[in-house]
Amino acid sequence: MKDKKLNAQPPEKLTGIKLIEVPKTAAGFKAIQSSFKHIIDEVGLTKGIGLLSKLNQKNGFDCPGCAWPDPDEKRAFLAEYCENGAKAVAEEATKNKVSPLFFATHSVSELSKLSDYEIGKSGRVTHPMILKEGSDFYEEISWNDAYKLIGKELNDLNSPDEAIFYTSGRTSNEAAFLYQLFVRQYGTNNLPDCSNMCHESSGVGLSQTLGIGKGSVTLDDFNHTDLVIVMGQNPGTNHPRMLSALKDTKKNGGKIITINPLPEVGLMNFKDPQNSLKWFSGDKLTDIFLQVKINGDVALLKIIMLLLLEKEKHQKGSIFDLKFINDKTANYEEFISDLEKESIHDLLPQTGINLTKIQEAADLIAEKEKIIICWAMGLTQHKNAVDNIREVVNLLLLKGSIGKKGAGTCPVRGHSNVQGDRTMGIWEKMSDSFLDKLEQTFDFKAPRNHGYDVVNSIEAMYAQKAKIFIGMGGNFVSATPDTEYTSKALQNCNLTVHISTKLNRSHLIHGKQALILPCLGRSEKDIQSSGEQFVSVENSMGIVHQTHGHLEPVSNEVLSEPAIVAGIANATLKNSKTNWSELISNYDLIREKIENVIPGFDNYNSRVRIKGGFYLPNNARVNDFSPTHNGKANFTINKPSEIKLKENEFIMMTIRTHDQYNTTIYGLNDRYRGVLNERRVIFMNKNDMKKLNLNKLDIVNLTNNFDNKLRIAKKFLVIPYNIPEKCTATYFPEANVLVPIKSTAKLSNTPASKTVIITIKKQ
Ligand SMILES: Nc1nc2c(c(=O)[nH]1)N[C@H]1C(S)=C(S)[C@@H](COP(=O)(O)OP(=O)(O)OC[C@H]3O[C@@H](n4cnc5c(=O)[nH]c(N)nc54)[C@H](O)[C@@H]3O)O[C@H]1N2
Ligand SMILES: Nc1nc2c(c(=O)[nH]1)N[C@H]1C(S)=C(S)[C@@H](COP(=O)(O)OP(=O)(O)OC[C@H]3O[C@@H](n4cnc5c(=O)[nH]c(N)nc54)[C@H](O)[C@@H]3O)O[C@H]1N2
Numbered sequence: 117m118k119d120k121k122l123n124a125q126p127p128e129k130l131t132g133i134k135l136i137e138v139p140k141t142a143a144g145f146k147a148i149q150s151s152f153k154h155i156i157d158e159v160g161l162t163k164g165i166g167l168l169s170k171l172n173q174k175n176g177f178d179c180p181g182c183a184w185p186d187p188d189e190k191r192a193f194l195a196e197y198c199e200n201g202a203k204a205v206a207e208e209a210t211k212n213k214v215s216p217l218f219f220a221t222h223s224v225s226e227l228s229k230l231s232d233y234e235i236g237k238s239g240r241v242t243h244p245m246i247l248k249e250g251s252d253f254y255e256e257i258s259w260n261d262a263y264k265l266i267g268k269e270l271n272d273l274n275s276p277d278e279a280i281f282y283t284s285g286r287t288s289n290e291a292a293f294l295y296q297l298f299v300r301q302y303g304t305n306n307l308p309d310c311s312n313m314c315h316e317s318s319g320v321g322l323s324q325t326l327g328i329g330k331g332s333v334t335l336d337d338f339n340h341t342d343l344v345i346v347m348g349q350n351p352g353t354n355h356p357r358m359l360s361a362l363k364d365t366k367k368n369g370g371k372i373i374t375i376n377p378l379p380e381v382g383l384m385n386f387k388d389p390q391n392s393l394k395w396f397s398g399d400k401l402t403d404i405f406l407q408v409k410i411n412g413d414v415a416l417l418k419i420i421m422l423l424l425l426e427k428e429k430h431q432k433g434s435i436f437d438l439k440f441i442n443d444k445t446a447n448y449e450e451f452i453s454d455l456e457k458e459s460i461h462d463l464l465p466q467t468g469i470n471l472t473k474i475q476e477a478a479d480l481i482a483e484k485e486k487i488i489i490c491w492a493m494g495l496t497q498h499k500n501a502v503d504n505i506r507e508v509v510n511l512l513l514l515k516g517s518i519g520k521k522g523a524g525t526c527p528v529r530g531h532s533n534v535q536g537d538r539t540m541g542i543w544e545k546m547s548d549s550f551l552d553k554l555e556q557t558f559d560f561k562a563p564r565n566h567g568y569d570v571v572n573s574i575e576a577m578y579a580q581k582a583k584i585f586i587g588m589g590g591n592f593v594s595a596t597p598d599t600e601y602t603s604k605a606l607q608n609c610n611l612t613v614h615i616s617t618k619l620n621r622s623h624l625i626h627g628k629q630a631l632i633l634p635c636l637g638r639s640e641k642d643i644q645s646s647g648e649q650f651v652s653v654e655n656s657m658g659i660v661h662q663t664h665g666h667l668e669p670v671s672n673e674v675l676s677e678p679a680i681v682a683g684i685a686n687a688t689l690k691n692s693k694t695n696w697s698e699l700i701s702n703y704d705l706i707r708e709k710i711e712n713v714i715p716g717f718d719n720y721n722s723r724v725r726i727k728g729g730f731y732l733p734n735n736a737r738v739n740d741f742s743p744t745h746n747g748k749a750n751f752t753i754n755k756p757s758e759i760k761l762k763e764n765e766f767i768m769m770t771i772r773t774h775d776q777y778n779t780t781i782y783g784l785n786d787r788y789r790g791v792l793n794e795r796r797v798i799f800m801n802k803n804d805m806k807k808l809n810l811n812k813l814d815i816v817n818l819t820n821n822f823d824n825k826l827r828i829a830k831k832f833l834v835i836p837y838n839i840p841e842k843c844t845a846t847y848f849p850e851a852n853v854l855v856p857i858k859s860t861a862k863l864s865n866t867p868a869s870k871t872v873i874i875t876i877k878k879q
């Protein structure tokens with residue numbers, strides 16, 4: 117086919133915006149209403165209620181929505197779910213099917229012109245499909261032929277390092293373990309994952325300072341804490357069940373400080389939808405709201421710590437936990453002398469907050485001993501993201517708020533098993549001790565060179581150094597930065613393969629040949645030769661537990677993720693000493709191997725059968741910092757933001773609406789921000805609008821000029837909003853075209869998708 121035009125970006129089309137008042141509270145009755153609407157539309161009422169009753173129950177399946185943990189003991193009577201969990205489930209269990217007939221009647225180029233909302237609503241892929249070289253239509257292919265093609269193409273490469281194996285964070289422990297094992301037996305560490313774009317900065321910052329890349333708190337800590345500081349996170353939308361934990365904090369007398377450029381509705385006020393008596397009252401959650409400018413967090417934390425230091429100097433030991441600092445930490449003196457070089461006056465403009473307000477927060481922090489700090493993408497997706505995380509740790513260390521009840525670090529993870537996938541070895545730079553164990557257990561030589569992360573993978577495909585892309589879940593082209601560049605990179609490949617539940621844009625922006633391999637979702641039954649299987653996942657607080665689907669699979673042709681990995685491995689690896697077919701006959705056998713390789717999984721098969729699962733070891737939780745280079749918790753020296761905006765420039769953060777799951781668009785509303793039926797919007801401060809002569813709902817084009825390359829996103833509607841001056845917000849994936857591939861966080865290489873420098877022009 118000549119001149120096949122594929123659209124890597126969502127269409128530049130407006131959908132009919134309606135603005136409503138920003139609601140005062142989150143959740144409540146509206147949330148129940150919205151859950152049921154999505155369930156009924158996608159799944160039907162009877163099947164839908166059955167589904168919700170199994171969601172996050174101990175005998176049910178884990179919500180594919182987020183990685184927030186379930187209560188250890190008490191679970192909600194009807195169901196432990198939230199509005200957005202219900203939407204996630206509805207999306208997966210949808211009645212709509214993408215069958216071979218669908219593909220025969222819809223060309224790839226035609227599908228690429230649809231919006232992501234429309235593509236996703238097409239439904240679940242039911243059969244393995246191939247797009248042959250030069251064709252514009254996917255056709256059915258047998259599983260065997262698909263495996264053979266992958267095996268042949270992989271074996272034809274000059275080096276295994278020319279293949280890339282991406283993972284999105286929904287993949288179970290069992291599937292992830294087999295996948296990385298296959299990839300390493302094949303001969304590469306090219307295992308990028310969505311974490312590279314997500315909490316990589318947390319992993320780097322926490323490992324350096326505390327010796328573990330994961331958070332230290334448990335859910336119960338929220339019942340015992342004096343103070344929770346929530347930074348750069350919008351739990352009302354992205355982790356709604358976290359609001360129940362925050363409500364418990366308040367009930368027990370704890371306080372909440374929120375640090376965010378936006379007064380996100382869910383965090384400010386919350387009505388618990390699980391508690392009908394509360395539907396009409398509502399709880400005030402945030403006690404002090406610090407409306408920080410985008411990327412002003414290091415400056416803000418430094419001011420807070422300077423204010424604390426002032427008090428501490430009056431009376432030694434009154435504010436800082438000197439015993440903890442002496443016994444457990446290193447670099448305190450260096451840290452303090454660096455802090456003293458900073459001036460509140462110079463730092464203040466970066467925060468955009470008045471000093472009295474910050475003083476109020478510092479006074480509250482000063483008097484508290486048990487502090488939890490929670491954060492998500494608002495801290496991790498900046499150029500100095502690792503500094504953000506380390507500065508959070510500095511504050512906790514000063515207060516001795518780590519390794520004790522009611523205190524610690526809480527990076528709130530995204531995908532429901534993103535943390536587990538890392539534990540299983542999905543990482544381009546796993547430690548030698550992990551690789552040694554893997555080699556011993558499976559009798560092979562594992563590659564030791566570090567592999568490509570997400571950004572390196574895109575650059576390698578663009579430069580044609582990598583030629584095959586295989587995605588275990590996810591939607592690479594829409595989730596990654598610099599959409600046009602990345603789409604070129606994928607189109608350079610000989611073969612692109614996606615193991616997916618639902619149709620998405622990455623199936624349409626393809627290599628010379630492309631495969632879609634449809635897999636079972638969380639909610640579906642997984643039957644292998646020894647009978648029905650379950651899989652396991654690890655949540656944001658390090659609890660490993662089982663998840664067990666109950667629905668009939670969407671078609672007889674879809675396979676489980678472990679079965680697909682085994683199929684590819686059998687067709688690719690000539691000399692593997694692993695019996696792949698046997699491993700997938702009974703997932704207990706996979707778990708036995710995991711137990712051999714990974715610390716903390718002793719008696720995996722029996723402990724995973726205990727209702728509620730088991731905790732993995734966590735050194736920071738017990739104040740053991742031996743895994744750091746000096747065996748201590750480390751204070752670090754971090755720099756405030758270096759961004760200097762020119763007169764006509766703005767800083768843009770790319771965020772999620774209330775109606776999307778990353779690149780999966782559930783609907784076109786962002787109810788909590790008062791926007792209905794439109795995604796192409798830019799939130800701006802009224803004063804900035806005035807300076808640019810812009811009115812509400814004017815249409816503008818956005819440009820970014822990083823590295824002297826012009827990137828344009830056209831047709832966005834201006835919305836006046838409560839956001840600091842010079843700061844703006846748009847939604848991804850629409851705005852991803854503006855995120856420069858080379859603009860990444862130092863040390864973690866995470867795309868800086870919350871600090872995009874743009875200019876704004878009226879159309
Ligand atoms: N329903 C639903 N649930 C989800 C997801 C979803 O898309 N939909 N995605 C999942 C995934 S993978 C993830 S990683 C998480 C994401 O969860 P979040 O991190 O909550 O998601 P974002 O929409 O990126 O929101 C970032 C928040 O940080 C704030 N922010 C931006 N820049 C700054 C800054 O410089 N400083 C501060 N202090 N704040 C800032 C924004 O205003 C916003 O409130 O959610 C997970 N759960
Ligand atoms: N500009 C900007 N870009 C961002 C972000 C941002 O805040 N701003 N956030 C980043 C973050 S935090 C993340 S985590 C990434 C997310 O990046 P990804 O994880 O790559 O993207 P998702 O949209 O979560 O992937 C959705 C697809 O996964 C497939 N899928 C769903 N469930 C399953 C399953 O059970 N098995 C399999 N095999 N496939 C399944 C479906 O086909 C669906 O279309 O995006 C990043 N991109």
Ligand SMILES: [Mo]
Nearest residue numbers: 314315530531
């Ligand atoms: Mo994420």
